[in-house]
Amino acid sequence: MAEEGGDGQEKTEEPTPKRRQQAREDGQIITSKETFVFVSMAGAVGLLALAFALMPRAASAWAGYFRFDGIAHLDSLIAGRTVDALVAVVMVTLAAGLPLAALTLFAQAATGGLNFAPKALGLKMNKLDPLKGMQRMISMRSLVELVKAVLKVTLLIGAAAAIMIPQLPILDRLVFSAPGDALDGFGVVLLKVLGAQCAGLLLIGGIDLAYQVHSHGKKLRMSRQEIKDEAKQTEGSPEVKGQIRRRQIEASRKGARRRKALEDVPNATSIVTNPTHFAVALRYEPGKTDAPVIVAMGDGAMAHRIMAIGQEAGVHVLRVPLLARALYFTGEIGREITPELYVAVAAIEAHVYRLNQGLDVSLPDIEVPSDLRFDETGHPLKGTRT
Incomplete structure (x- = not known):
């Protein structure tokens, strides 16, 4: 018994x-x-x-x-x-x-x-x-x-x-x-x-x-x-396990999208970087797209791969830390950038156009809205750093 x-x-x-x-x-x-x-x-x-x-x-x-x-x-x-x-x-x-x-x-x-x-x-x-x-x-x-x-x-x-x-x-x-x-x-x-x-x-x-x-x-x-x-006790309730599983699936999908997006980096018109942390590849084609589109982005090792692929393909890589972080934390691959960043990105694309025309010009100061300024962890920054 x-x-x-x-x-x-x-x-x-x-x-x-x-x-x-x-x-x-x-x-x-x-x-x-x-x-x-x-x-x-x-x-x-x-x-x-x-x-x-x-x-x-x-x-x-x-x-x-x-x-x-x-x-x-x-x-x-x-x-x-x-x-x-x-x-x-x-x-x-x-x-x-x-x-x-x-x-x-x-x-x-x-x-x-x-x-x-x-x-x-x-x-x-x-x-x-x-x-x-x-x-x-x-x-x-x-x-x-x-x-x-x-x-x-x-x-x-x-x-x-x-x-x-x-x-x-x-x-x-x-x-x-x-x-x-x-x-x-x-x-x-x-x-x-x-x-x-x-x-x-x-x-x-x-x-x-x-x-x-x-x-x-x-x-x-x-x-x-x-x-x-x-x-x-070991794994949590079914609800918590479900949430963890969904997050894992979403993280896996994001990782897969980012890896696949590397193939589109050579088609980018510019790459904005915070060299040691983030890289965002943008494509803007006047008359074909209403606003710049994020074709690839990543942090850490992925950011370095984006920069390396872009440089090999002749894409201009521009160091603008505040803008790179703003694009990274507010954007998605395959989507247009947030409207609040139109002016900043327009300045980037204009600079790239001049470079493509063979002009020897320096990168102008890029203004990023104060509410879209982030540190490396994604937390809002205070002050007027540029």
């Missing part, structure tokens, strides 16, 4: 990536205690088997620490050998402990991944609630833990008994054997018992891992309403 969310709906939907990430930040990852027990036990048994194989050589090396050829400087020699022996013990301990720690980390990385969650270290007051504590004690999870504990004890005792009972006659004879032979015999039996118990722990670990994966996935499930609420 599916769990219910806080909204009363059943949690039947798979968790979203955001929900999974939030769970990791809260320390909720797949982890199997029984898998760790098996891995640790298997590693320990492997190290024990290696220790039995190396025991004769290790015993000889250990005895060498306490073998003295003479009595000269005996006190200092004993102290030095004792330190050497302790260092050897530490090194052997590290050689055994580090692989076990690495195996445990590998087991966690292979199941739910390694994760450090500071949030999980904080004090949660709901864990101190006696009522909730009682609920946890009688929950399904507690029942599963009880079943696992009983199964573990049963399997471990059963595995040990299954190996030990047939070996009892051999163990009886080992009591009367030489110490070395007895130690070897007991070691073989011990490894068999521990190996059988490892097999039992492997079974328990596999069952526990499967349960933890299922339980973790079930805990992270979401209701449809929770998914909708998360989508609203």
Whole structure:
């Protein structure tokens, strides 16, 4: 049966990536205690088997620490050998402990991944609630833990008994054997018992891992309403998303129009620029158009492309910052300029006409209406800058 969310709906939907990430930040990852027990036990048994194989050589090396050829400087020699022996013990301990720690980390990385969650270290007051504590004690999870504990004890005792009972006659004879032979015999039996118990722990670990994966996935499930609420928090309401989408489409269309307009730049009669920011290409043909038309415009890199194309085509490029910004912020590609700029643009076209006639004339002062004067960001300017 599916769990219910806080909204009363059943949690039947798979968790979203955001929900999974939030769970990791809260320390909720797949982890199997029984898998760790098996891995640790298997590693320990492997190290024990290696220790039995190396025991004769290790015993000889250990005895060498306490073998003295003479009595000269005996006190200092004993102290030095004792330190050497302790260092050897530490090194052997590290050689055994580090692989076990690495195996445990590998087991966690292979199941739910390694994760450090500071949030999980904080004090949660709901864990101190006696009522909730009682609920946890009688929950399904507690029942599963009880079943696992009983199964573990049963399997471990059963595995040990299954190996030990047939070996009892051999163990009886080992009591009367030489110490070395007895130690070897007991070691073989011990490894068999521990190996059988490892097999039992492997079974328990596999069952526990499967349960933890299922339980973790079930805990992270979401209701449809929770998914909708998360989508609203992440992406906004449908109305806002629609507005953003429309703006993106409009911006894309404007960009496409501006790129296509570059093809018309060679047909312009003049290009007005604020060299570092804006460029507006104009075309005016007396008798064919009532007013100058904006054939292309752009800012930044697009402005530099317009100027480069225009210069290559022989179009006059004129630096008039105030007029360039006024045309840019009030005009549209393919449309006539705003009537308030007729006088200013007429002065530009007249100057271009004189240049085309071969006259060496300087650009006159261009007057731009005060209410059409903008800075580089499109905000109105105050004052009488020209």
